[in-house]
Amino acid sequence: MVAKTIAGKTVEVNEEGFMINPNEWTEEIAVEIAKEEGIPELTAEHWKIINFCRQSAGASGKAPTLRQITVGTGVSTKELFALFPKGPAKKVARIAGLGKPEGCV
Amino acid sequence: MKKLVILGAGTAGTIVANRFKRVMDLDEWQITLVDPDPIHYYQPGFLFIPFGMYTRKDVIKPKRDYISAPLTLIQSAVEEVDPVQRLVRLANKQSLSYDYLIIATGTDIHPEETPGMAEHEWGKSIHSFYTLDTSLKLNQMLHNWEGGRLVVNVVENPIKCPVAPLEFIMLADWHFHKHGKRDRVEIIYATPLPGAFTKPVASRLLGELLERKNIQVEADFMIERVEPDAKKIVSYDEREIEYDLLVTVPLNKGAEFVARSGLGNELNYVPVDQYTLRSKAYDNIFVLGDASDAPASKAGATAHFAIDLFTENFLRYVEGHELKPYFDGHANCFIETGFGKGLMIDFNYEQEPLPGRYPLPGIGPLTLLEESEFNHWGKLMFRWMYWHLLLKGMEVPLPSEMSMSGKRLV
Structure with a gap:
């Protein structure tokens, strides 16, 4: 666990760069992490997914899986891969300030 | 007379019914099991069938051998559960009322969910080993196969027995060596996970093992479709992998009636409290084995450990006591690694698999995350234990809660 300054705010992140406390998250932080993840600009479509993930995690306490995102938003897996290339569930969880989606055991 | 209905008479349903039979007052309780299939399958044995190590007769027995009076077994599929009326409607038009319901209908493969998979090449160049039928077909295929590129693919997690694809690959490697055609076979493992396995230490150690065996891992591979004529996934x-033989672990989903009854999540698993395995929606419904959404391994060992502690808790609960958060997600698995060896992992919700000794700290005789011949024999002996002890609800001399003794932090 380390402290990291993102978009002018100091937050705690784990060794993989996922934020520890979702309450420290801001939209500005999302924009910065998205850049680190190779997404130069967050569009309305990106925000739709990010907002869904934050709501879902708020209710369940954990970041949603890829299938939960597609079922919950109606956005297809193909589109998700276009929006958040390679591992969309993991990428969007990081941008949304949530923990890493649980690896399935 | 109180009524307990158990849906599913597979590993979890049969074990819990026989446990209850031993400890419950059956003048006060009526226990009914429902299952459409008269055969009980020893599912861990499916893995060995493609390589001719087991045959059909090694993995099947009549369910009637394990479920006897005063337990009742009804052979029928389930149409729907009405949790408000506390009623189960069966496909045979019968209705069962219940005071308590246990859902133990497990998880199944759905190759039709991936475009191109379950079409004209299914059973020809595209195979699986997650059912008796598919493993028998794959046995025939491997018998005649001249070699080429074997691609093993997991469609999506969670799957039943998360280590099975790795075991399949390592047994295949051994099989081709034995038959003198390993140099004509290329083996690729395409997985949606970022590495060989889910948990970091095990993933690293298993990844190294695969590398030594000259097996290539294609990580983060989320399959969209199979192109059965072009023979590629x-x-x-938009990564493409060509194959000569595709062995797939198709999408796993819970039973359809769970969805029809409004009890399931997006994969038809019933949401439960992960420490008590009670349904989040109804306080008289419990879910044992693979049918729940608990983030534990979908495996017989997990079901067995959970049931060990469930029975006593359930009896206290029906007398009006609070449920204890008893289940720690404990799982352990033998992993066949080929050449007559195996390794073992032991873990729970909190603790990832680590190297060490099991079940006796420092002694074993089983070795954790380390290959040994004893582990392989342990796995083969386990079949006897399954049929003769486990299914009958007898105690197996292994602790139900995971222990850190004997494990090495690395």
């Missing part, structure tokens, strides 16, 4: 991020 394509991922959502």
Whole structure:
């Protein structure tokens, strides 16, 4: 666990760069992490997914899986891969300030 | 007379019914099991069938051998559960009322969910080993196969027995060596996970093992479709892998009636409290084995450990006591690694698999995350234990809660 300054705010992140406390998250932080993840600009479509993930995690306490995102938003897996290339569930969880989606055991 | 209905008479349903039979007052309780299939399958044995190590007769027995009076077994599929009326409607038009319901209908493969998979090449160049039928077909295929590129693919997690694809690959490697055609076979493992396995230490150690065996891992591979004529699989991020033989672990889903009854999540698993295995929606419904959404391994060992502690808790609960958060997600698995060896992992919700000794700290005789011949024999002996002890609800001399003794932090 380390402290990291993102978009002018100091937050705690784990060794993989996922934020520890979702309450420290801001939209500005999302924009910065998205850049680190190779997404130069967050569009309305990106925000739709990010907002869904934050709501879902708020209710369940954990970041949603890829299938939960597609079922919950109606956005297809193909589109998700276009929006958040390679591992969309993991990428969007990081941008949304949530923990890493649980690896399935 | 109180009524307990158990849906599913597989590993979890049969074990819990026989446990209850031993400890419950059956003048006060009526226990009914429902299952459409008269055969009980020893599912861990499916893995060995493609390689001719087991045959059909090694993995099947009549369910009637394990479920006897005063337990009742009804052979029928389930149409729907009405949790408000506390009623189960069966496909045979019968209705069963219940005071308590246990859902133990497990998880199944759905190759039709991946475009191109379950079409004209299914059973020809595209195979699986997750059912008796598919493993028998794959046995025939491997018998005649001249070699080429074998691609093993997991469609999506969670799957039943998360280590099975790795075991299949390592047994295949051994099989081709034995038959003198390993130099004519290329083996690729395409997985949606970022590495060989889910948990970091195990993933690293298993990844190294695969590398030594000259097996290539294609990580983060989320399959979108199979192109059965071009013989290739394509991922959502447009990576393509050609194959001569595709062995797939198709999408796993819970039973359809769970969805029809409004009891399931997006994969038809019933949401439960992960420490008590009670349904989040109804306080008289419990879910044992693979049918729940608990983030534990979908495996017989997990079901067995959970049931060890469930029975006593359930009896206290029906007398009006609070449920204890008893289940720690404990799982352990033998992993066949080929050449007569195996390794073992032991873990729970909190603790990832680590190297060490099991079940006796420092002694074993089983070795954790380390290959040994004893582990392989342990796995083969386990079949006897399954049929003769486990299914009958007898105690197996292994602790139900995971212990850190004997494990090495690395």
